[in-house]
Amino acid sequence: MMKAMTNAFRGPPIRLLAVLPPLLATGIAGRVEAQSQAEVGKPSSRLGLAVPGPIATDVRISSEPDVVLAGTLYLPAGHGKGPYPLAVMIQGNGPNKRGGFSELIKRLSADGIAALEYDKRGVGQSTGIYEEDPERLTADAAAAVAAMRHRSDIAGSRIALVGHSGGGVIAPAAATADPDIAAVVTLAGNVGDGLPYVRKGLYRQMMKMVVGGRDTLVGPATDAAMTLLQARVDSRDAATISRLRANAVDRFEAAGFPRPQAEQALAMIDVPEAWKGSKLRSASDLKALHIPVLAIYGTKDTVVDDAPAARAALASNPRARVVMLDGLGHSFQEGAVTGAPDEASKLGPYLGSPRLVEIVGDWLRDTLSSKSGRGIRQVR
Known part of the structure; x- marks a missing residue:
């Protein structure tokens, strides 16, 4: 019996890193080579027609305490001079740099929506010390929003927060503290409160x-x-x-x-x-939101299985929607077999499933067309 147990545990203890979401294990983005900013700038296509890629501009964002975040603002080409609605992209756990939302950014640009990505504090070109502290990461997201609202080419009342995995904890937290956030998207977002989660x-x-x-x-x-x-x-x-x-x-x-x-x-x-x-409050934060919220999960996700918790937290929000995408793992890439994190590097673009990009793109296009979030479907 003990021999069987020993064999069962040979190697797998590393997997215990995957049991502490959103703190330790949801850093798949940190283990997948992020797509380059040049890739984001390539032309997209809609209905068979070439669509100009977004225009990338480097930005620097002051946060606390004494942290400067290095980011890239992608402005849509061919949609006038703005002001544009904006999606602020918030990455999952791990020392992640810009580049994880490339496919989605191209789609948003085609619809006239700007996007912002930034290196996490202490990572890439951002200053400060890297740490997975929900309060400080939420402060960084809030600083990014504040900086964008000072720009004349951004519509400050039409800003959405898009978070993947652990970023799906930060996005609702930042939105609950900012009544002017227009919408929230969580992709495989963790949903729970404190150490019980x-x-x-x-x-x-x-x-x-x-x-x-x-x-x-x-x-x-x-x-x-x-x-x-x-x-x-x-x-x-x-x-x-x-x-x-x-x-x-x-x-x-x-x-x-x-x-x-x-x-x-x-x-x-x-x-x-x-x-x-102990600082985690994502279930309570989602429950407190009355703005449009889109939560998406994959049926092969072996890291986060929180769609039921998301439905429960959003049950009283008539402008919320919870979606399950069949056959997709935690990083939302087509072709997943087991859904295990080690598959990610062998599959297509990170967060690049055309199904995911279409759902999020359509939803943000419709939601950010006006601050009211008109026509948003209910939780399902």
């Missing part, structure tokens, strides 16, 4: 990894890990932390992990990014 992801992944998926083994191990994280959040003393860590390792071992791998797994979980899971 982190526990849900950890429990789900461990049930897959433990032979037989026994709750009597997985439940105590998961609870022990969460008790440790809560102690970190509460700044408990070193002796308490040491005792709770030892208990968590014991519980992982009791669940079937060989002790060295139990220690390795806990070391991956007990990190500052995970402690900050």
